[in-house]
């Protein structure tokens with residue numbers, strides 16, 4: 436029996452009747468249907484925003500420590516249901532099961548972190564320049580938060596929005612990617628079970644246009660106070676423009692062309708391992724995936740050889756097995772990746788795999804452990820001999836492909852690392868602290884790893900990017916509370932007469 440996944444407004448299924456349907460299939464076995472998804476329209480999106488608006492004052496009136504307890508319950512429920520949630524994720528988007536379990540762990544970590552923040556939503560008491568007057572600050576919830584998320588991290592990344600937004604007293608409308616709707620529905624059910632009152636968290640399943648129109652409608656009607664978006668830079672720019680028209684600044688977490696620099700002093704074995712995981716893990720479908728490795732010219736050839744050897748023996752296939760990566764997320768990502776492969780130029784050296792493109796009967800991969808006829812599997816590809824103006828050097832490719840380029844000195848490496856104009860994650864492999872700190876200062880990225888992967892952010896450090904990777908907003912840790920609360924100041928004059936600021940300043 437096929438599961439029908441619908442939107443949920445006010446704790447009740449919505450939009451499941453008429454209207455377009457999408458079939459969510461298993462990318463490792465494309466004939467296997469995971470769920471039928473009932474897609475809502477812009478009106479449904481706006482209705483969800485209205486429900487969230489109605490529920491918001493009541494939720495904000497719940498003491499923050501009690502909201503924190505609800506977050507704690509949700510964390511325990513997610514933990515208790517980790518395997519089922521991870522299995523759904525692996526079936527629906529082909530993420531290797533071990534990684535999917537890790538992703539679920541990230542939700543639990545986020546809940547654990549914010550459970551206590553309910554008791555720490557501190558304001559301040561501030562001295563006044565006048566006697567018998569006291570100043571205060573408070574953190575207020577923003578109101579209704581509309582969250583639109585991608586399907587490559589269909590559970591952890593949404594939780595980075597949902598958990599702090601709810602903890603801070605906001606109500607939420609969450610629009611996950613359609614192709615990860617079954618995972619989203621499973622996560623939504625756990626949040627509801629955690630004890631959220633109806634209308635506090637609403638789930639909307641909708642296509643891209645309906646979502647954009649719904650956001651526009653919600654903003655125009657004054658029903659959306661903050662937008663959180665994780666996805667491509669192009670869509671992020673459209674959402675940023677839309678929000679700007681309503682004088683709002685969204686939280687944007689966009690793409691990346693994340694560089695890794697390998698310096699002369701690097702431990703090469705470690706750097707190869709890091710590049711393999713960052714570039715090819717999750718089939719390169721993380722916003723933090725490695726794009727280009729910049730290797731000092733004295734180590735370039737050796738690094739390239741060693742990376743090619745590592746890639747040629749990497750385990751690829753059925754995501755329920757112990758593999759480095761499984762299939763692409765869904766057909767659209769596979770199609771787009773094929774277009775990126777067209778960027779490969781005759782002057783490039785392609786290595787790491789005997790074939791380019793889809794793993795199938797005509798392009799087999801030795802040791803491959805999957806169903807090539809029915810799975811969206813792709814060969815891993817290393818492209819060397821890049822030039823700075825190559826499309827493949829400049830743009831995010833979101834697939835199992837890594838570029839390699841030689842550099843002469845660290846200044847040049849930093850310049851090349853910044854050249855594509857993204858600024859999400861980055862890494863340097865070195866044993867020289869001077870190089871590590873020079874890189875940290877020079878790189879435009881929001882996140883820097885030393886001797887570690889570009890991907891794999893922990894749930895309590897600020898996560899986010901600059902340039903084409905975002906508008907400087909940060910998620911995770913206490914930093915994200917700046918997105919979901921607004922400071923309010925208060926002054927209280929108990930002198931019994933009007934004291935005028937700047938005019939009645941107390942003299943010594």
Ligand code: UN1
Pocket residue numbers: 585587588592665720721722723889890891892893
């Ligand atoms: C993303 O791909 O949208 O840093 C986020 C990481 C993850 C988050 C990736 N924890 O790899």
